[in-house]
Amino acid sequence: MHFLISSDLLVDNNEIKLGDFVKRFFEERIFVEFTDLEKAQSWIDGLAQKHKDEWSRLLQHSVRLKAQHNMKKLYLAANKIRVLPDLPQSKWTPVAELNLDDALMVLDHSIMVGLENSRNDLAFLLSVLPKKSRDRLLDLLDRGRLQFIGGGGNGELKVQILSRLRNKSFPLLSWIMFDNDAQYPGHSPRATADLINACESNNLTYHCLQRRCVENYISLAIYQLAYPGVVGQKVDSIFGLSSEQLMYFNFKSGFGNSQESAHAVYDGLTAQQKKDLSRGFGDKLASDVYDNDDIREQIHEIFSATGVMVEFGNKLNHLEQLLGRPV
Numbered sequence: 001m002h003f004l005i006s007s008d009l010l011v012d013n014n015e016i017k018l019g020d021f022v023k024r025f026f027e028e029r030i031f032v033e034f035t036d037l038e039k040a041q042s043w044i045d046g047l048a049q050k051h052k053d054e055w056s057r058l059l060q061h062s063v064r065l066k067a068q069h070n071m072k073k074l075y076l077a078a079n080k081i082r083v084l085p086d087l088p089q090s091k092w093t094p095v096a097e098l099n100l101d102d103a104l105m106v107l108d109h110s111i112m113v114g115l116e117n118s119r120n121d122l123a124f125l126l127s128v129l130p131k132k133s134r135d136r137l138l139d140l141l142d143r144g145r146l147q148f149i150g151g152g153g154n155g156e157l158k159v160q161i162l163s164r165l166r167n168k169s170f171p172l173l174s175w176i177m178f179d180n181d182a183q184y185p186g187h188s189p190r191a192t193a194d195l196i197n198a199c200e201s202n203n204l205t206y207h208c209l210q211r212r213c214v215e216n217y218i219s220l221a222i223y224q225l226a227y228p229g230v231v232g233q234k235v236d237s238i239f240g241l242s243s244e245q246l247m248y249f250n251f252k253s254g255f256g257n258s259q260e261s262a263h264a265v266y267d268g269l270t271a272q273q274k275k276d277l278s279r280g281f282g283d284k285l286a287s288d289v290y291d292n293d294d295i296r297e298q299i300h301e302i303f304s305a306t307g308v309m310v311e312f313g314n315k316l317n318h319l320e321q322l323l324g325r326p327v
Helices: 012-026 037-045 049-068 100-108 120-128 131-142 153-164 190-201 220-226 233-239 243-248 271-276 285-290 296-305 308-312 315-323
Strands: 002-005 031-034 080-083 096-098 111-115 146-150 174-178 206-208
Touching: 002 012, 012 031, 012 049, 012 100, 031 037, 031 049, 037 049, 080 100, 096 100, 111 120, 111 153, 111 315, 120 131, 120 174, 120 285, 120 296, 120 308, 131 146, 131 296, 131 315, 146 153, 153 174, 153 190, 174 190, 174 315, 190 206, 220 233, 220 285, 220 296, 233 271, 285 296, 296 308, 308 315
Parallel strands: 002 031, 002 080, 080 096, 111 146, 111 174, 174 206
Antiparallel strands: none
16 A cells, blocks of 8 residues: 655654554565655654664665655556545545544554455456465465455355444455356345445445356366366366356356256257257366466466456456555
């Protein structure tokens, strides 16, 4: 995140509080900038030697990073925070203008990632993220600086999101991703629509996957990475579907005893093809494919080459900026 700190906050009484910004800066978690460099340098000159060295390094690094990169353009608006003095009440939306105590609360709280399933959906997300951000996410998770909410479908994820909104920092520190669950073009499941409404009405950053589930992002090339040498009628039938049909097909259960095969999107299939598609790959598919460190980077490369990340727009950038400095 990008913190623009008013240099009027650089007074002796704030020295201890401001120390948390130094720690996060050198962890490469945040970028710190001051409104008045000369005033910042003057304040640093009056500090005890130990703290003077730390703050001098921060100021030098901050100035150098700003010279090398346009940090104001690099950071999305949702990840920019102005820290202001004499602010009795912080302004959280649409632009975050916080007093020092609330800015420290943001520093202290964990990043919250909302997922329907904290195993398979997390494994999919890790495959989408580039390696640097992937490693940062796992490191923050190991150190207790990142938590997951959800775990019981779109309805439960909505309930947990709404309960977290009691904390005003939640919109700044959260990132939500969930399945579309659409069974055919134009289908809008009630639980998905309700979750989207909850996110939008509370100014949350979210991404609803354009395909039915995370399994629907498994191409034949990705399937073969996880199951080398596995062939057969089921593999041929499923991956022989059109690109549109693959967006909606139930990879886990197939058509089964449902009426999904009657939807217009499958009109081109013969009765035999529909019979061949009566069974899917089972419940372990996503786990076997995405939760596999040995092939994760290869999956990421396939996603990159086939434009999977494009559907996220700048939302992946938003998550990456929560995980750490982008440069």
